[in-house]
Amino acid sequence: MVHPQEPEFEQALNELSVSLRPFLEANPSYAKAFEIVQIPERILQFRVTWEDDQGRPQVNRGFRVQYNSALGPYKGGLRLHPSVNLSILKFLGFEQTFKNALTGLNMGGGKGGSDFDPKGKSDNEIRRFCVAFMSELGKHIGKDTDVPAGDIGTGAREIGFLFGAYRRMRGEWVGVLTGKGATWGGSFIRPEATGYGLIYYVEHMIAKAFPHLSLSKTSTKVAISGSGNVAQYTALKVLELGGTVLSLSDSKGALVSKDGLTEATVRAVMDLKLKGGALSSLPSQSGVAYVAGKRPWTLLEQIDIALPCATQNEVSREEAEALVKAGTKIVAEGSNMGCTMEAIGVFEGARKKGGEGAVWYAPGKASNCGGVAVSGLEMAQNSQRLVWTSEEVDAKLKGIMTECYNICLDAGSKWSGEKEEGVLPSLLSGANVAGFIKVADAMKAHGDWW
CATH class of the missing domain: 3.40.50.10860 (Leucine Dehydrogenase, chain A, domain 1)
Known part of the structure; x- marks a missing residue:
């Protein structure tokens, strides 16, 4: 099927189609499931x-x-x-x-x-x-x-x-929406969940492939785009662990600091965004520059970890090439489909080459699933009419992100169609194949395809 009037949907569908090719070649019966699952x-x-x-x-x-x-x-x-x-x-x-x-x-x-x-x-x-x-x-x-x-x-x-x-x-009180206030049915850690979960996922990537980039080191430089909920709590978690946050951004420009943004600056951004303000109106901060009309990816000489946390297609091919040139080792999406197909091609190409220039890319459907995971935990709490502590929810979130990472790693190792020794598995292929198999198998059990 072709959807010329729906470019964003066509992009998501093409990405899944490419990832599924080796799996569908080995399991042709699932082709019908793929055809059916495309239609809402x-x-x-x-x-x-x-x-x-x-x-x-x-x-x-x-x-x-x-x-x-x-x-x-x-x-x-x-x-x-x-x-x-x-x-x-x-x-x-x-x-x-x-x-x-x-x-x-x-x-x-x-x-x-x-x-x-x-x-x-x-x-x-x-x-x-x-x-x-x-x-x-x-x-x-x-x-x-x-x-x-x-x-x-x-x-x-x-x-x-x-x-x-x-x-x-x-005329009823039921958990029909998530993200509710903490005093009337909401869950602790929900506002923080997407950003925290993103970092928990990245920590597994670091441990597997780049242990020298521990987020406990100030020498680990993290560029973040966006300045909304996801970007804010991603930045705060990096700072809490001990890493250096180089940037935030909004639709009008980027806030960058080669020496790193402080927690006070991030908190000031949170207050500003709560009032609907733009980063351009943030009071001057020592060592921090605002660059109008730019995203962070081309503004910094060294970036170890890049975390797009704003909106879809916020990293272009040219920006991806700039990230590779800046020495970026990990790109993980806090936003949904944050990278264009061309940018993903740059990152996946660098991964396949391996060596010093290797880049490991994690798609948003895996790396940013912490937000909806805690929404699911909020639904469970509402059903039981109880509230779990912050520590309980955070522990469950960590467990979910660990399992998600392991599923993606295993499926990427098995179904990426790559044979090269010493090359990191494709988390893109892994996330797409693992998610598809789970949905398709449930649909088959229900008689939606056969």
Whole structure:
């Protein structure tokens, strides 16, 4: 199938198709499963009409892509951003299906959102939008059916408004959304989970291939893009462990420091972003430069570990080549499909060559699955009407990321189709094949293909 009007979805599908080729050649019966799994089980599109502070009606498009429920209720975030369209949500839901499979938890894949932009809106306008959005979405979700979460533009405030609208609409308190407040059904470590999980995954990559890059050393230099939730907690975890954080960024530019950002600077960025500010308005910090219109990847002479944590396709071929030139050894995505296909080709090419120039790349569906993993743990806590401590949740998160890494490593070793000695296994192939097999086998057991 070709999807020329859905470039993001086509990119995700092509990536999976390439990774699966050796497996499908050895197991041709699974070709039918691959054909079937490409098509969402259900796509919901609806109108969202809400009232602004001047009393004028406004309208946006609402979506929910319920992609695959073979492993459990549909699970995936709600993105509120002007760029939201069906192609982006289909790609995200498709990726989410296999990402959720890699967590080992009983969750299917889905994604949703709207082209509504929370930036510049008052709290009352956002509340009215959320109530209008949930008045339609609430007909199609439930704790055992579809459990949305936050995403870009959908933080604690929005989740609160959405949950309140659902509770009033349905007259019941159930764990139908994750990312809830800690005092009303949320889980400890949920805000931190994607960033923390990314670092736990990277620590396994370091131990396997580059032990000299221990994150306990200040000499280990980590470049991070983005300045939202994922980037913030990724940076804080690196600093907590003892590594050096070189950068953060937003859609307008990058914040870089050759000597490293301090925790105080990262906390200042957190406060700024909470108020909707841009990095360009951050008060001057000693040893920190703001570069307008640039991402961090070409701005630093030495980068040991690169962690894209902003949005899709934020690392181009040219930027990937710059990272290789800067001595980067590990690239792991905190964002979904953070690297273009051309950039991935650069990293995978460097991995296959091996030697001093080797680069090991981890795709987001594996390295950033910690966020949805803790969302799954939040669902479990809600079902049992209890709350686990931060230490308990963090320990479970570490276990999930360890198992995810091991699954990807094993599948990459077996199904990448590579025979060269001394070359690191493809975590890209491993994540794609392992996630696909788990979903496909469940679909077969249910009679979805035969």
